[in-house]
Amino acid sequence: MVVLVDSATPLVELKNVSKSYKLGSVTVEALRGVTCTINEGEYVAIIGPSGSGKSTLMHLIGCLDSPSGGEYNLASESVAELDDFELADIRNRRIGFIFQQFNLLAPMSALRNVELPLLYAGIDKKERRDRATAALARVGLGERSNHKPTELSGGQQQRVAIARALVVNPSLLLADEPTGNLDSVAAREVLEIFDELNKSGRTIVVITHDDEVARHADRIIHIRDGKLQSAS
Numbered sequence: 022m023v024v025l026v027d028s029a030t031p032l033v034e035l036k037n038v039s040k041s042y043k044l045g046s047v048t049v050e051a052l053r054g055v056t057c058t059i060n061e062g063e064y065v066a067i068i069g070p071s072g073s074g075k076s077t078l079m080h081l082i083g084c085l086d087s088p089s090g091g092e093y094n095l096a097s098e099s100v101a102e103l104d105d106f107e108l109a110d111i112r113n114r115r116i117g118f119i120f121q122q123f124n125l126l127a128p129m130s131a132l133r134n135v136e137l138p139l140l141y142a143g144i145d146k147k148e149r150r151d152r153a154t155a156a157l158a159r160v161g162l163g164e165r166s167n168h169k170p171t172e173l174s175g176g177q178q179q180r181v182a183i184a185r186a187l188v189v190n191p192s193l194l195l196a197d198e199p200t201g202n203l204d205s206v207a208a209r210e211v212l213e214i215f216d217e218l219n220k221s222g223r224t225i226v227v228i229t230h231d232d233e234v235a236r237h238a239d240r241i242i243h244i245r246d247g248k249l250q251s252a253s
Contacts, residue, residue: 027066029060029061029120030060030061031058031059031060031061031094031097032059032060032061032063032095032096032192032193032224033057033058033059033082033093033095033169033193033226034058034092034093034094034095035055035057035058035081035082035091035092035093036056036091036092036093037054037055037056037058037090037091038052038054038055038081038088038090038092038093038094038101039052039053039054039055039088039089039090039091040052040074040077040081040086040088040089040247041089049176050247051074051077051247052074052078052081052088052247052248053246053247054076054091054247054248055074055078055091055244055247055248055249056091056249057242057249059226060222060224061220061224062110062222062223062224063224063225063239063240064215064216064219064224064225064227064236064237064238064239064240065077065103065225065226065227065238065239065240065241065242066226066228066229066235066236066237066238066240066241066242067226067227067228067229067232067242067243067244068231068232068235068241068243068244069228069243069245070230070245071230073229073244073246073247074244074245074246074247074248075244076246077209077247078138078199078228078230079195079197081093081238082095082096082172082193082195082226083112083116083118083195084100084103084108084111084112084114084116084217084236085108087100087101087102087103087108088101088115090202094109095111095145095192095193096113096115096192098111113138113141113142113221114189114191115191115192116191116192116193116194116195117185117186117187117189117191117193117194117195118186118195118196118197119179119182119183119186119194119195119196119197119199120140120182120196120197120198121197121198121199121202122199122202122212123134123170123178123179123181123182123202124253125170125178125181125182125185126170127169127170128169129169129170130140131157131162131165131166131167131168131169131170131173131181131184132150132153132154132157132164132165132166132168133183134170134185135153135156135157135184135185135188136149136150136152136153136188137185138164138188138189139152139153139188139189140184141233142189144248151186152188153166153184154166156184156187156188157181157184159184159187160180160181160183160184160187160214160231161180161214162180162181163176164186165177166246170245175202175203175204175207176203176204176206176207176208176210176211179199179202179203179207179211180210180211181199182212183211183214190225193224193225193226194215194218194223194224194225195226195228196215196225196226196227198211198228198229198230198231199211199215199227199229199234200229200231200234208210208234212234215227215237216237219239232238
């Protein structure tokens with residue numbers, strides 16, 4: 022008898038995770054017993070309406086916050102009870118963030134913006150420059166490296182943000198409404214980059230309310246009222 026072994030390796034593991042907030046005398050249950058696994062190399066969209074808990078889930082997956090209960094493992098490393106310093110270390114080593122607002126520093130060139138995570142990591146100047154240049158080339162902005170954000174279109178700024186996320190070679194790319202501020206042409210270009218990155222083996226999780234964005238993913242996880250409704 023041949024035994025088939027699932028070779029998928031879990032990257033994100035959430036087990037009965039909850040998150041609550043105190044607002045005065047009221048306790049808000051943002052997440053309620055969330056359990057899911059995202060494997061290495063997957064492209065997953067987490068979709069839900071405003072107030073569904075998807076932003077809270079993103080913050081937990083991205084180690085920007087800690088769960089109130091349950092277990093969270095990232096690349097087999099337990100992060101549920103880490104302190105702020107330890108969470109920052111996990112973020113720097115394992116996660117590349119892409120936000121709706123781009124979060125680029127206006128006085129700096131595209132190249133300098135992409136270099137920043139490497140500067141914080143203590144990488145020497147030559148390696149920073151080489152890696153940032155390669156990351157910008159990968160998103161099609163090699164010739165725009167010396168331009169400041171105000172000299173770039175919205176789509177180009179988001180591609181700089183993608184390059185900045187990639188430059189640390191993270192285990193996970195976590196994108197929060199990455200096309201929310203873009204026109205349809207720029208949004209399509211960004212999603213095509215995600216498609217290519219995933220085909221090359223990169224794990225991508227996109228938080229969105231947009232069905233069209235979610236359809237690019239291999240798997241869609243629906244969330245409502247702090248609970249996972251379905252995954253396809």
